[in-house]
Every structure is written in structure tokens, then in C-alpha cells.
Amino acid sequence: ALLTRQLSINAYHPSLLEPLVACRLIPLAKSPGIRPIGVGETLRRIMGKAVSWVLKEDIKQAAGPLQTCASHGAGAEAAIHGMREIFDKEETEAVLLVDAKNAFNCLNRKAALHNIRFLCPPLANYIINTYREPSRLFVTGCKGEKLEIRSEEGTTQGDPLAMGWYAVETRLLIDNTRTDGVSQVWLADDAAGAGELRKLLQWYNNLETCGNKWGYLVNGSKCWLIVKPEVEEKAKELFGNRVNITTKGKKHLGAALGSAEFRDHYSRKLVEDWAKQLEVLCDIAMTQPQAAYTAFVRGFNSKFTYFQRTIPDFGKYLPPLQHILDNKFIPTLFGTQSVSAHVLEAVSLPVRHGGLGIPNLVKEAAQQFEGSSKITSLHKQAIIDQLDDMPIEDSDGLTAHDWIQQHVSEKAEVLKETLRQLDESLPEQLLRFVKQARDKGAGNWLTALPLASQGFNLSKSEFRDGLRLRYNIPITDIPSYCVCGEPFNTSHALDCKKGGFVSQRHDNVRDLFTGLLNRCCSNVSSEPHLTDLQGEIFQHRTANTAQGARLDIKARNFWRQGQDAYFDVRVTHVNAKSQAHKSTASIFKKHEENKKREYNERVMEVEHGTFTPLIIGTNGGMGEECQRFVKWLAELLASKQMESYASTVSWIRTKLSFEVIRSAVLGVRGSRTPWKRTSSFHTDDFGLLAHDAGID
Numbered sequence: 001a002l003l004t005r006q007l008s009i010n011a012y013h014p015s016l017l018e019p020l021v022a023c024r025l026i027p028l029a030k031s032p033g034i035r036p037i038g039v040g041e042t043l044r045r046i047m048g049k050a051v052s053w054v055l056k057e058d059i060k061q062a063a064g065p066l067q068t069c070a071s072h073g074a075g076a077e078a079a080i081h082g083m084r085e086i087f088d089k090e091e092t093e094a095v096l097l098v099d100a101k102n103a104f105n106c107l108n109r110k111a112a113l114h115n116i117r118f119l120c121p122p123l124a125n126y127i128i129n130t131y132r133e134p135s136r137l138f139v140t141g142c143k144g145e146k147l148e149i150r151s152e153e154g155t156t157q158g159d160p161l162a163m164g165w166y167a168v169e170t171r172l173l174i175d176n177t178r179t180d181g182v183s184q185v186w187l188a189d190d191a192a193g194a195g196e197l198r199k200l201l202q203w204y205n206n207l208e209t210c211g212n213k214w215g216y217l218v219n220g221s222k223c224w225l226i227v228k229p230e231v232e233e234k235a236k237e238l239f240g241n242r243v244n245i246t247t248k249g250k251k252h253l254g255a256a257l258g259s260a261e262f263r264d265h266y267s268r269k270l271v272e273d274w275a276k277q278l279e280v281l282c283d284i285a286m287t288q289p290q291a292a293y294t295a296f297v298r299g300f301n302s303k304f305t306y307f308q309r310t311i312p313d314f315g316k317y318l319p320p321l322q323h324i325l326d327n328k329f330i331p332t333l334f335g336t337q338s339v340s341a342h343v344l345e346a347v348s349l350p351v352r353h354g355g356l357g358i359p360n361l362v363k364e365a366a367q368q369f370e371g372s373s374k375i376t377s378l379h380k381q382a383i384i385d386q387l388d389d390m391p392i393e394d395s396d397g398l399t400a401h402d403w404i405q406q407h408v409s410e411k412a413e414v415l416k417e418t419l420r421q422l423d424e425s426l427p428e429q430l431l432r433f434v435k436q437a438r439d440k441g442a443g444n445w446l447t448a449l450p451l452a453s454q455g456f457n458l459s460k461s462e463f464r465d466g467l468r469l470r471y472n473i474p475i476t477d478i479p480s481y482c483v484c485g486e487p488f489n490t491s492h493a494l495d496c497k498k499g500g501f502v503s504q505r506h507d508n509v510r511d512l513f514t515g516l517l518n519r520c521c522s523n524v525s526s527e528p529h530l531t532d533l534q535g536e537i538f539q540h541r542t543a544n545t546a547q548g549a550r551l552d553i554k555a556r557n558f559w560r561q562g563q564d565a566y567f568d569v570r571v572t573h574v575n576a577k578s579q580a581h582k583s584t585a586s587i588f589k590k591h592e593e594n595k596k597r598e599y600n601e602r603v604m605e606v607e608h609g610t611f612t613p614l615i616i617g618t619n620g621g622m623g624e625e626c627q628r629f630v631k632w633l634a635e636l637l638a639s640k641q642m643e644s645y646a647s648t649v650s651w652i653r654t655k656l657s658f659e660v661i662r663s664a665v666l667g668v669r670g671s672r673t674p675w676k677r678t679s680s681f682h683t684d685d686f687g688l689l690a691h692d693a694g695i696d
Helices: 002-009 014-021 042-054 056-063 075-087 109-119 121-131 162-176 197-214 229-239 260-287 289-310 319-334 341-347 361-375 377-385 400-425 428-437 460-471 498-520 584-607 624-641 645-669 686-692
Strands: 023-029 034-040 094-098 135-142 145-151 182-187 190-195 224-227 244-246 249-252 255-258 522-526 553-556 564-572 610-617
Touching (some): 002 121, 014 121, 034 042, 042 121, 056 121, 056 162, 075 190, 075 289, 075 361, 075 377, 109 121, 109 197, 162 182, 162 197, 182 197, 197 229, 224 229, 224 249, 255 260, 289 319, 289 361, 289 460, 319 341, 319 361, 341 400, 341 428, 341 460, 361 400, 377 400, 460 645, 498 522, 498 553, 498 564, 584 610
Parallel strands (some): 224 244, 564 610
Antiparallel strands (some): 023 034, 094 190, 135 145, 182 190
């Protein structure tokens, strides 16, 4: 922090910073060509991110609303919505999409370092310190040799501040190429202008002339002029072969700009490509369902979201994808041939609301587009009006923050109504399980990356059985009868004490909490004995008065300094017959009260400590006392280790969720039949056996 502050306010000789600004250069395939990415020192990247975060508003103001890459929220979406609306105006004849040659690396650095002092003074010192002298770039893998080159022009792609600096520098280019009758918008080096053809030609000429001064070299072979059919001949006459001309349309910042026919063709081609990719993901799900699920919800699903938000009526193109999701991908995750319509509705909900976060793409599309339009409305209007500065509020007095809050509120209302309708339509038994899946912490095992190093990876059968338990889908390949003589099913498996699985799930949770308490408390012990009683009388008849009684965990300085805190764990089967018609909240409350009647008075009066029952369900939910315990445990751990509370409590809940789901699956799949000795040797003395065999 001190180094970052000093670089931001003082000037230093470049030789002092040479090791800091040196980079490893990675050539990435750009198709065609390559994109050089500088992988800098971790310290420099952290410093750059910190500076860009602190100066976010300064960079936005310096770059203006027409340069949408300058930390503007949903800037690309605003540019797409704005340019589409401008193109649809009757007076607009064409849109010109401009591309530049290697723009980031061709930026006139000498001029840029001079200009930054006037365009964005708070950013100037840091940029000058890190770019004043050419940095050393190292390329490895060149026939076993190391190649060193000097970065003398442009920005270093890979530097967190490169985009912000480039955005500020293009402000001069935007201002100097302004042309009456032309509406322009930029995303980094991708420029777009719309208007009457003669005005567009004038703007294009200005861009070529001014661009040469600042290192923005227009690449005419990659520039596209999208014209309305009635002015195509006029466009060819004015522009000749300087740019490519089309009446159909082209891709603009990922979305489609042009005729309805082009948008239709472009959207269908996208969906065709995604369908092929989703089929591959289905194949992966056959052997690695957890990895495939994580890849979809954390990455693949984002492919759809951007286009849902930027292309009107995109939902009508998505049924082929939804068909694959409903009939192949989701059933493959569950390990079944098909999944009922009710379960498909449930899994479309967010994980915290009992779903899997696999949305219904067709239904979601309209909501996504409407939300994007509202959130970017202020920025979009600034683009349409070609304003120099971003307005604070619109004509109705609403700020960007107001629009975001309005969208969030509307989204919450839609979700609330969806949950209400779903709860009314689901069968009673499935609804019970979906409500259980909404308990705090019940779905955390679905939200983590499958990291083996942290114990977050599940086997194929564990993941699928976990999903089936979550939605009460029968688990196949299990015995018809238990060794205890009762009919065997998942409910009986989670209740039956044969095989020791009920004890194991209790011990796993106890050991997890004991290990975490040992990191932040003193005098931590597992299964501590309570002091023997000598005539004490307790109020509750069910109080434990046995000599040698034990609890699960003891820790000093947890709730209060100098005081021992006692904890007792119970992992209860929430769908046992005795609890079949109760909510998880009432189940947890009942077990907490039972535990308190049994131990609370004895701990307080005899041990002078505190007692907390830690009640957890086989669904992964927790009682109120356990939730408070987890929150305070996270608070202590975060404070002691100087970590984020949010990250700490999330990790604890996730780790607990994995312990519970593994124990539940083991209770169903584990063998309850005692192993019978079948070996022929007569002793366990391996030394004697080896001696008799003459192999010692």
C-alpha cells in the first residue's frame, strides 16, 4: 500500500522500477494474428488493480460516456442498445464499424504520457512512473532460447491499468473527430459511428488523420459499413473500396447490428454452435457430472446471458438449447433417463431457493433484455445525445443507481411470484424436499469448485446420489431389505444405526467443528467429561444426571473470555417417519430444546460454562443455535487470521455441507453387512508366519 501511494504522488528514476515493470510476454492466438499479453509481477498487478479501483470515478469522468470501457457498468450493453436505436432512426443511413491495427501496442506513448497529466491528473504519476522507460519483455519457448524485447510504444496488455489509461487517451481522439450529424461510441479501440453517409465519410477521414498522430491506425480491410438498402449505391460511390460495405448487418461488440434477417441468421448460428458445445458438455457429464455442472453454471451459462441482454427477442431462438438441457444435460447430471417436469421447474431456481441454478433460458430471455435496457438507460441516452459528460439523472429525476435498484426490486418480485406459483404446482412430497433445500447452507456443496485439495470433489455416484436425495428421486442399485430386516430405502438408510453410519456422520461434523475451534480458542477438547454430580438437583426431569456424562466439544474463550463453552452435535434425519410432517425449522427447534433440557442447566450450574446445541439436518440445514455458532466462529477465525468474514463463513458452511452430503450418501450406499473372515492363516503374528514360510 505504501509503495502504491508513493508511486502515485512522487516521481522515481526508471532504474529503480525496472524489476517491477518487467513482464513475461505470452502470445495468444487471435485468429488471424496474435495478441501479445504481458504477464507482470503479482505485486504490480495488485497495485494496478488498487489504483484503478480507487480512481474509478476519475477515469470514468476523464474518458466520458462515449468511451464505454472506462469502468462504466454494463458499458458494452449501453453501446449496443444506443447504436441499435440510432441505426433504427429514419434519418440514419448507415453505421460504420471501425477497427484499428494492434491499437493497444501502437498507442503513441510519448504523447499519451504528456496528455495524461491534463486528462486525468490523479492517475498521471503512477502511469508515468511505470511507463516512462521501455519495460523489458521476455518471451520463452523460442526453440529453447529466451528472447527479450523492449516495450517502447502503447500499453502493456495484461496491465490492470492498461484499459483505463487507453480509455482516457482516446478521449482526445473522440473529441477531435466529432462531426455534426455523426453519433459515435467506442469500446476501447472498437469505434462505431452512425449518421448520413457524407457525414460518416468526413468522420472516417478525420479518424484516419487524427489517429495517425496518436497511434490509432485505422485498418480499412476490417472496417464495415452497414447501410440501408436504398443507399447502397451511394455508399459504394462515396467509400469505394476503402471499407467493406453490406446491407445485411455485422457483429457489433458481440451482438447483431443491421437487418432483422441478419439478426435472425446470426442468432440461429450462435445457438447451433452452442448446441454442439452443450452436447460435448453432456458427454463430459456422463463421467464427471460435478465438473460438468460447475462448468455450466459458472461459465457456459454466461454465454447465453450476454446475448439475452443485448439482442431483442433472443428467447425465440433458444428452444433447441432448452431441449438439450431438459432432455439430456439435466437427466445426465441425475444419472437418469429423464426428469419430471416438476423437477425441471425446481432446478431452474437459484440454489439458495432450492434449485440448481440451471435457468429456463426461454423464459429468462425477456427479463434479461428488459433489465439490461433499464440499467443502461441513462448511459444509452448519453450516447444517443452525444454528451461530453455522463448525466447524473434522467428527465424523470432517476439516477443510474435508482434504475439499478428498481431493476433489483422488480427481479425480486418476479422471483417471489415464481416461487409462489411453483410452490402451488409442485406435488406435496417434492415441495417438502424443495423447501428443505432452501435452508441456510443446504446447497453450499453445489456452489463450490470441485477442488480435491479442499475435499470439495465428489465422485460420480456421490454427486448424483446427492442430487437425488435433494429432490427425493429414488436411488437405484440398493438392497431391497436392510440387514436389520426392514425394507430398505433412503429414508430407512439415514435412520438405521446398523453399520455405524449414523455415528460416523455425527463424528465427522464434531471433528470439523473441533478442528476449527482449535484455531481460535484455547483448551479445546473432544468429548470432554462433565464434572460428577454430588447431590445437585435440576429443574428438568429429563436433565442428564449420569456420572461420567460427556458432551461433544469444549472450548475456552468462545462466547466469553475466561469461560468454557460446551457444544453437543446432533445430525438428524429430517425426513424420518417421526418428523415427516414437520418443517425443518420446527424439527431443529425441537431438538435444540431437548438438548437444552438435558444439558443446559448442568453445564451452567456445575461447570459455570455455556451450552450450545448444534443441530444439523441430513439436508444440510442448521438450527438457529448452530447458525449463530457458525457466524461467531467465522467472526473469531476471520479476526484472528485477518481474513474476510464473508469468505470465512462461506467456507465453513460449504465444508459442513460437503461433510453432511458425503455422510448421507454413505449412509445409503455403505455396506451394513459385517465382513466375514475368509483367510486361511491361523494367527495375526506376521513375524511368525514369515518365519514358518522361510521368508523372514
